[in-house]
Amino acid sequence: MDPESIAEAVMKRLEDAWNAADGAAFGAPFAPDADFVAIRGDLHSGEAIAAGHQQIFETIYAGSTISYTVLQARELDDRVILAHVRGTLNAPTGPLAGETDALASVILVRDEHRIAALHNTLVASG
Amino acid sequence: MDPESIAEAVMKRLEDAWNAADGAAFGAPFAPDADFVAIRGDLHSGEAIAAGHQQIFETIYAGSTISYTVLQARELDDRVILAHVRGTLNAPTGPLAGETDALASVILVRDEHRIAALHNTLVASG
Numbered sequence: 001m002d003p004e005s006i007a008e009a010v011m012k013r014l015e016d017a018w019n020a021a022d023g024a025a026f027g028a029p030f031a032p033d034a035d036f037v038a039i040r041g042d043l044h045s046g047e048a049i050a051a052g053h054q055q056i057f058e059t060i061y062a063g064s065t066i067s068y069t070v071l072q073a074r075e076l077d078d079r080v081i082l083a084h085v086r087g088t089l090n091a092p093t094g095p096l097a098g099e100t101d102a103l104a105s106v107i108l109v110r111d112e113h114r115i116a117a118l119h120n121t122l123v124a125s126g
Numbered sequence: 127m128d129p130e131s132i133a134e135a136v137m138k139r140l141e142d143a144w145n146a147a148d149g150a151a152f153g154a155p156f157a158p159d160a161d162f163v164a165i166r167g168d169l170h171s172g173e174a175i176a177a178g179h180q181q182i183f184e185t186i187y188a189g190s191t192i193s194y195t196v197l198q199a200r201e202l203d204d205r206v207i208l209a210h211v212r213g214t215l216n217a218p219t220g221p222l223a224g225e226t227d228a229l230a231s232v233i234l235v236r237d238e239h240r241i242a243a244l245h246n247t248l249v250a251s252g
Binding site: 033035037039040041042043071072074076077079080082084101102103105107109116117119120121122123124 | 159161163165166167168169197198200202203205206208210227228229231233235242243245246247248249250
């Protein structure tokens with residue numbers, strides 16, 4: 001599979017999990033030692049990813065939907081893929097109520113189709 | 127060299143370049159096809175990194191200093207290193223006047239000791 005297809009397949013899993021508000025499913029594509037930098041600049045790892053998302057699915061992002069678009073994906077070597085992904089969030093309430101874009105760098109390990117690291121930043125308006 | 131030492135050596139080059147307000151030196155450790163996601167969620171690549179930094183060194187970050195601390199670094203495989211780095215900016219003026227922390231994910235290619243990608247996010251207070 002080419003890098004774009006791998007990235008799109010993995011992001012589809014995250015998108016479906018977010019839209020089902022399913023933290024465990026959201027955490028599943030991440031490697032056990034994965035690193036996750038969220039939009040507030042906080043670093044999480046491994047199992048905290050599923051639990052942390054379940055918490056926000058039930059609170060600030062309750063009822064929200066997300067749509068991911070892979071902007072680019074390339075191989076850093078024969079095992080590691082780097083993708084840049086735009087996420088468009090629609091949230092009915094909470095600190096990001098309305099529509100918000102974010103840009104994520106996603107590092108994937110080819111053999112396992114798992115996420116080794118993800119770093120996400122809100123796209124500033126204007 | 128271990129991953130931490132490689133990351134620290136590369137970040138020292140960026141720190142020295144920032145503190146000398148030298149955009150070309152800041153861009154030098156990046157691979158020609160490197161990807162850079164800045165704090166506003168904007169994606170830059172390759173040569174734009176040096177020019178973009180020279181511009182901010184002369185405007186919003188004029189007179190600022192930065193200090194980088196490698197929080198963790200690990201091998202994703204035998205060639206690719208992922209490091210997480212805290213940057214503490216002290217800016218006399220501009221939109222980030224005062225002291226501001228950011229968290230960066232930095233992807234390094236071992237053979238060349240070059241940065242393949244960097245993604246930076248402001249650390250939210252409170």
